[in-house]
Amino acid sequence: MIINNLKKIFKNLKLFFSYRELLWNLAYREINQRYKQSILGYAWVVLNPLFQLLVLTFVFSTIFRISSYNVPYIIFLIVGLLPWNFFVQSLSSSTNALVSNSSLITKIYFPREILVYSTIIAKMIDFFYSVLILIIFFIFYKINLNINAFWVIAYFLIQLIFTAGLSLFLSSFNLFYRDIQYLLNLIISMWFYLTPIIYPVEQFPEKYRFIFSINPMSVIINGYRQTVLGGGEPNYKSLISIFIFSLVFFMIAFLYFKKQEGKFADYV
């Protein structure tokens, strides 16, 4: 059964590959249309997280005085917050990716996962722009990086795989039951507080810390901090297990999505 499923994944990847230009075009459409009628245009992609960062920094370093290892709080926060924003924005826009393209889904056949991936790609471009803020703050506070910072790439790829898998699930669930988009907001705000983004893991009560080990986003964000701010090597055991988890999760999501795909046009 596993071999059969792998064959199915492979066959679909080939089909997907033949449609790769559509992927870029849809991502381009997504990016291009968004800020078309605004004065500041694409600058919003950077301004939004910047203000969010300043507000959170004020609240948590000045009012709540959360400790942040040995770096300024804003540096501590930015490393966790930007990837988290990318995660959340990908989820909330891909949840609607199928529903908002219903006119295409009911008319023309193409691999439907392209609609989901293209929104994630658009959000990824936003994310890369927002990393500019990070670079500026890192230079301003003279943060030293060492070679281990390159592990960020590995963690980012894992985050991407996990995000893609979850988005495939959410987009198809939302096509059948529109409750998902409302439920998602609720879940995301809870998830935000149960992930060490605004606080370090050490400040979380020890008896509840098991939550972090079953929360993939917490493993990933801790990975970013450990390698960029701590300058240490990643915890290889957790790196490999989160990689395997994300990959398997993605494959299950993909097979589920492909199985449901034929029904999309009837329910959307």
Add this chain to the structure above:
Amino acid sequence: MIIAQNLTKIYKLAKQKTFKEFLPALFFGKKTTDKFYALKEINFEIKKGESLGILGKNGSGKSTLLKLIAGVTKPSDGKITIDGKIAPLIELGAGFHPELTGKENVYLNASILGMKKKEVDRLYPEIVNFCELENFMDQPIKHYSSGMYMRLAFAVAVAKKPDVLLVDEILAVGDIRFQEKCLNRIKEFQNQGTTLVLVTHSPSLIKDYCQKVLILDSGNQIFFGDAEKGVEKYLKNI
């Protein structure tokens, strides 16, 4: 080539209209859905280069059949086999985006139809020429009139010769001169071996463009065969 064997499409309709009704029904194991036959055991065969016209009243299952041919939805029972590349002209411009320019939309829509960028680069002058919108290609299409919109959409859809061309009622748009241009293009494709599947309320169009006709009535196949005979039968029954 298109072959339909016992082609059936069932839609499930929710029996209970509200959640308050639905939950108890689910709990007590009552039926929550009703079956609705959009198409029931349709059989036909179209050879390469032949064309099919589909006639029927509103709600007779014509659009469902087109969706099945386009591969957008799966049959509940039976089989449909299609040989070759399909170009759907069902509701033109489904992939257009109002904020993008005419040119950007051409590239986007062409890639939805499965064309490569290189091909579109090559076909682009021909597309612009066909829709006669040379001066508007760099404008966002939200400023287009509905006629311009349809012309652009049609030009993209027929830029490349498809093996199977699906046409759903769209020829009613645009002025007469442009309609003729569209029909000429379709005729050209037919002469080069394209199979046309045409859904329309106009029997005369079917006589002119199709060899075979399929008549549907609330999901049932009333007639399949020679276009002349079929159209005659259809007109008698109205």
